[in-house]
Amino acid sequence: MSEVAPLISDLAIILIIAGIVTVIFKWLKQPVILGYIVAGIMAGPSVSLVPTVSDPANIKIWADIGVIFLLFAMGLDFSFKKLINVGITAIVATVTIVCGMMFIGYTAGNAMGFSHMSSIFLGGMLSMSSTAIVFKAFNDMGLLQQKFTGIVLGILVFEDLVAVVMMVVLSTLAVGKHFEGKEMLESILKLAAFLIFWSALGIYLIPTLLKKIRRFTSNEILLITSLGLCLGMVMIATKAGFSAALGAFVMGSLLAETVEAEKIVHIVQPVKDLFASIFFVSVGMMIDPAMMWEYAVPIFILTLLVLSGQVLFGSFGVLLSGQPLKIAIQSGFSLTQVGEFAFIIASLGVSLNVTDKYLYPVIVAVSVITTFLTPYMIRLSEPAYRFIDIHMPESLKDYLVHYTSGAMTVKHQGTWHKLIRSMLVSVTLYLVVCVFFITLYFSYVHPLIRKSLPGMEGNLLGFIIIFLVISPFLWAIIMKRNNSTEFRKLWTDNKFNRGPLVSIVLVKILICTIIMMSIITHLFNVALGAGLVVSSIIIAVIYFSKRIKKRSLTIERQFMANFQGTDGNGLSTESDTGSTLGSNIPFKELHLADFTVSPDSIYVGRTLKESSLRTLFQINVISITRGEKRLDIPQGEEHLYPYDKVTVVGTDRQLESFRTSMEQKKVERNGNGTSSQDEMEIGQFPVEGGSPLIGKTIREADISDSIIIGIERSTVNIMNPDPDTIFKENDTVWIVGKRKIIKGLNKD
Numbered sequence: 191m192s193e194v195a196p197l198i199s200d201l202a203i204i205l206i207i208a209g210i211v212t213v214i215f216k217w218l219k220q221p222v223i224l225g226y227i228v229a230g231i232m233a234g235p236s237v238s239l240v241p242t243v244s245d246p247a248n249i250k251i252w253a254d255i256g257v258i259f260l261l262f263a264m265g266l267d268f269s270f271k272k273l274i275n276v277g278i279t280a281i282v283a284t285v286t287i288v289c290g291m292m293f294i295g296y297t298a299g300n301a302m303g304f305s306h307m308s309s310i311f312l313g314g315m316l317s318m319s320s321t322a323i324v325f326k327a328f329n330d331m332g333l334l335q336q337k338f339t340g341i342v343l344g345i346l347v348f349e350d351l352v353a354v355v356m357m358v359v360l361s362t363l364a365v366g367k368h369f370e371g372k373e374m375l376e377s378i379l380k381l382a383a384f385l386i387f388w389s390a391l392g393i394y395l396i397p398t399l400l401k402k403i404r405r406f407t408s409n410e411i412l413l414i415t416s417l418g419l420c421l422g423m424v425m426i427a428t429k430a431g432f433s434a435a436l437g438a439f440v441m442g443s444l445l446a447e448t449v450e451a452e453k454i455v456h457i458v459q460p461v462k463d464l465f466a467s468i469f470f471v472s473v474g475m476m477i478d479p480a481m482m483w484e485y486a487v488p489i490f491i492l493t494l495l496v497l498s499g500q501v502l503f504g505s506f507g508v509l510l511s512g513q514p515l516k517i518a519i520q521s522g523f524s525l526t527q528v529g530e531f532a533f534i535i536a537s538l539g540v541s542l543n544v545t546d547k548y549l550y551p552v553i554v555a556v557s558v559i560t561t562f563l564t565p566y567m568i569r570l571s572e573p574a575y576r577f578i579d580i581h582m583p584e585s586l587k588d589y590l591v592h593y594t595s596g597a598m599t600v601k602h603q604g605t606w607h608k609l610i611r612s613m614l615v616s617v618t619l620y621l622v623v624c625v626f627f628i629t630l631y632f633s634y635v636h637p638l639i640r641k642s643l644p645g646m647e648g649n650l651l652g653f654i655i656i657f658l659v660i661s662p663f664l665w666a667i668i669m670k671r672n673n674s675t676e677f678r679k680l681w682t683d684n685k686f687n688r689g690p691l692v693s694i695v696l697v698k699i700l701i702c703t704i705i706m707m708s709i710i711t712h713l714f715n716v717a718l719g720a721g722l723v724v725s726s727i728i729i730a731v732i733y734f735s736k737r738i739k740k741r742s743l744t745i746e747r748q749f750m751a752n753f754q755g756t757d758g759n760g761l762s763t764e765s766d767t768g769s770t771l772g773s774n775i776p777f778k779e780l781h782l783a784d785f786t787v788s789p790d791s792i793y794v795g796r797t798l799k800e801s802s803l804r805t806l807f808q809i810n811v812i813s814i815t816r817g818e819k820r821l822d823i824p825q826g827e828e829h830l831y832p833y834d835k836v837t838v839v840g841t842d843r844q845l846e847s848f849r850t851s852m853e854q855k856k857v858e859r860n861g862n863g864t865s866s867q868d869e870m871e872i873g874q875f876p877v878e879g880g881s882p883l884i885g886k887t888i889r890e891a892d893i894s895d896s897i898i899i900g901i902e903r904s905t906v907n908i909m910n911p912d913p914d915t916i917f918k919e920n921d922t923v924w925i926v927g928k929r930k931i932i933k934g935l936n937k938d
């Protein structure tokens with residue numbers, strides 16, 4: 191008798207326990223994700239009350255697949271267009287969070303006696319939230335249509351991009367004990383090239399191919415093709431040195447731009463749910479109660495730091511970017527967990543033998559605890575906002591209201607749009623030139639100088655050469671468009687525009703400082719802090735130098751002439767698609783959201799006028815997408831059909847009420863669903879003497895909710911009889927209909 195493979199038995203244990211526990215959690219009205227973690231604790235090696243998994247390595251592989259499909263689904267829901275919409279907010283918030291949490295992690299590590307390198311790695315771990323966990327929590331809690339969730343997911347995507355660069359920086363720090371700017375620049379260039387190439391492919395190639403093969407595809411073929419593309423991009427991303435999760439997200443975002451996006455989301459859902467559940471169970475399996483007790487103090491301290499630090503820096507970063515206080519607080523409370531990249535960073539430290547051995551189990555425990563608390567922290571965000579709003583001084587409240595509304599008004603939206611687009615074009619252009627000259631120098635010029643002039647003198651000469659070449663372009667990055675008509679108009683029209691404007695300038699200064707710091711740390715063996723100080727001084731010199739300004743303006747004329755043919759093309763598509771109705775109206779809390787009409791929805795078959803959506807929920811229907819067709823600003827007589835994608839505008843509260851109503855079904859079913867008396871079946875009944883049917887035609891008999899498919903007579907059998915066929919005595923009538931109707935006819 192053959193034995194069951196360990197993989198199958200382990201999956202059976204996981205799925206059975208997860209099924210039982212999640213049903214209990216659903217009954218208790220608790221988030222399902224917590225049920226998976228509890229199931230993982232029960233199925234793990236630390237608990238012997240139930241059968242445990244025999245081969246955790248196999249489960250880890252399945253869990254990795256779960257992360258891939260979770261990020262793939264997130265990409266399908268959160269396309270590149272949506273990422274562009276929240277771009278500025280996400281970038282400002284990500285920089286704030288990463289810098290703040292790195293500082294907290296490093297300081298806490300030193301205070302608890304961790305080694306210098308362990309403290310640096312700890313800062314990197316604490317700065318990374320979990321994309322997979324947050325997306326799952328939002329999905330389970332029905333929050334994906336709310337405004338703040340788009341911002342949070344945008345922040346998480348940018349954090350994942352930062353993590354790729356951070357891995358390179360930490361690796362060079364661990365090996366060389368100092369910061370290698372060249373490696374970081376190469377990593378950033380590599381990442382940018384990867385994203386730009388596949389973004390272009392997504393816009394032009396993949397949608398076109400799917401349109402051409404659409405008539406040959408079924409649900410099965412589309413599912414296989416989509417998952418194949420997903421895993422193919424995962425392979426490409428990992429071969430390029432990036433994470434599998436990034437590759438999955440990129441492919442999801444590419445497919446989100448196709449006409450098959452909604453269909454792909456629908457057919458991929460069961461696959462995603464299966465593997466995602468295994469991932470969250472595997473998180474629970476990592477809990478070791480004995481280890482948690484041994485390191486209880488650092489685990490407790492780090493958990494508090496993650497919860498408080500992410501709330502503080504996340505909320506502040508989103509607020510700094512110009513979002514309302516409520517959105518900022520909701521975003522900060524949603525980021526309070528340690529993500530999957532923390533495990534990767536911890537594993538990197540262990541493999542390089544530069545971190546303390548107990549750091550990995552400690553960060554795993556912190557991750558599991560913060561993951562468990564994530565749904566509760568999200569729920570806590572609104573009460574926290576109400577508490578802060580009540581106790582906040584009126585003067586500060588008024589300032590924040592005006593500050594966050596300064597960039598959102600109709601009057602200034604077009605001006606902001608022009609300014610941001612022009613700054614993006616100029617900064618990108620000059621940044622590419624700087625990176626080109628730096629790469630050219632280190633690849634060809636620097637080796638020649640080192641041969642003829644080794645040591646400090648050669649490095650100093652090299653720095654002077656690079657400085658003279660790129661300083662005009664660094665000045666242009668910082669100052670370009672700062673004195674433009676749009677900038678001055680926004681600055682003078684509303685003082686509350688000045689916060690976001692200053693933030694933009696500071697981001698440009700930060701970019702130049704990072705470039706200069708990478709050069710200095712590569713040429714001179716200096717500590718990271720010293721490199722930062724020297725770089726800041728040099729950037730200040732560039733900022734105030736009139737000679738550099740004159741050289742920059744002189745070069746600019748010829749420089750812009752050379753690029754005149756491409757100016758304005760690179761980002762125009764992104765700028766156009768980035769505009770949304772939610773940012774063109776004066777009510778800050780309004781935003782767009784998409785809903786899919788379920789086949790069982792109470793709205794199926796109704797017109798928009800009959801549905802009274804504006805009266806009941808104060809929302810407006812902006813468009814209805816049906817297959818490849820989209821109806822913009824539909825009229826009241828337009829009907830709603832199954833699987834229509836309805837785009838509406840409203841506040842979070844209004845959209846939540848509408849979502850709840852959309853989930854109501856036409857017929858509430860009890861027990862096992864449809865009653866056995868309502869089942870359709872084939873039956874027969876005799877036409878006996880005295881029957882009221884004798885002498886009537888099938889049409890006159892008017893037997894409702896049934897189809898007569900045949901009549902048996904002594905002389906002939908009639909298949910699919912004509913409606914004018916007359917019933918005769920002793921006929922046997924074959925009928926298809928509900929069981930209770932057929933029984934009634936037999937009684938008659």
